[in-house]
Structures are given as structure tokens and as C-alpha cells.
Amino acid sequence: MKEHRPYTRAVVSVDENGTRLDTSFRTPHLSVMALGADGERPFLHLSSREAQVIISTTGGGPVTAQDLTLARQIADAAARYLTYCELLHTTQNTTVMLPGLEEVTA
Secondary structure (H helix, E strand, C coil): CCCCCCEEEEEEEEECCEEEEEEEEECCCCEEEEEEECCCEEEEEEECCCCEEEEECHHHCCCCHHHHHHHHHHHHHHHHHHHHHHHHHHHCCCEEECCCCCEEEC
């Protein structure tokens, strides 16, 4: 049986196209917050013990139509993620180990 260990992975690559940062959160130690900064601009903050990602408005300035589009895309993607998680959680097989026997899938 494959063991699924939690982790946060961050990879930085630099090439002729510039710098790229890839971050994967696969940990129960993840927090998500939405914050407002004195009514000037909102922040979406994802963090684990090892890394954080902060999303805010274009150039850190006033909210634009493009910022609204991105916020809607984030909300839609989060709703789909929740749906997928709920579906998999209710349908995944549960593996039970019985003493002296091989794995039994319930």
C-alpha cells in the first residue's frame, strides 16, 4: 500500500524566459485567509509551515475589472475543488487490515 505523506514543495527555476516559482501544498498544515487592507485592496493568503502564496490586486493598486475576473475564477475553481474532494471522500474505498489476513477493501 502506498503511503501518502504530507509535504509542501517549492521549486524555483531560472532560464532565458525568466524566473518561475512552483509551489504545491499537500499538507494538513495549510491555512487559507482572505484579508482586506484598510479598504484599499484585498489579499488571498495560502500558507503552510514551509511556504506561502499571497494574491492581491494588479500591481497592488485599485481593484480592476481584470482583478474581478481573476477573483471569480479563483472562487469557481475553489468550488470545483470542494465538489471533487467531497465526491472522492464519499466514494473512496476504505482499506482495513485484519490480523493474520491480507488487506480487505470495504
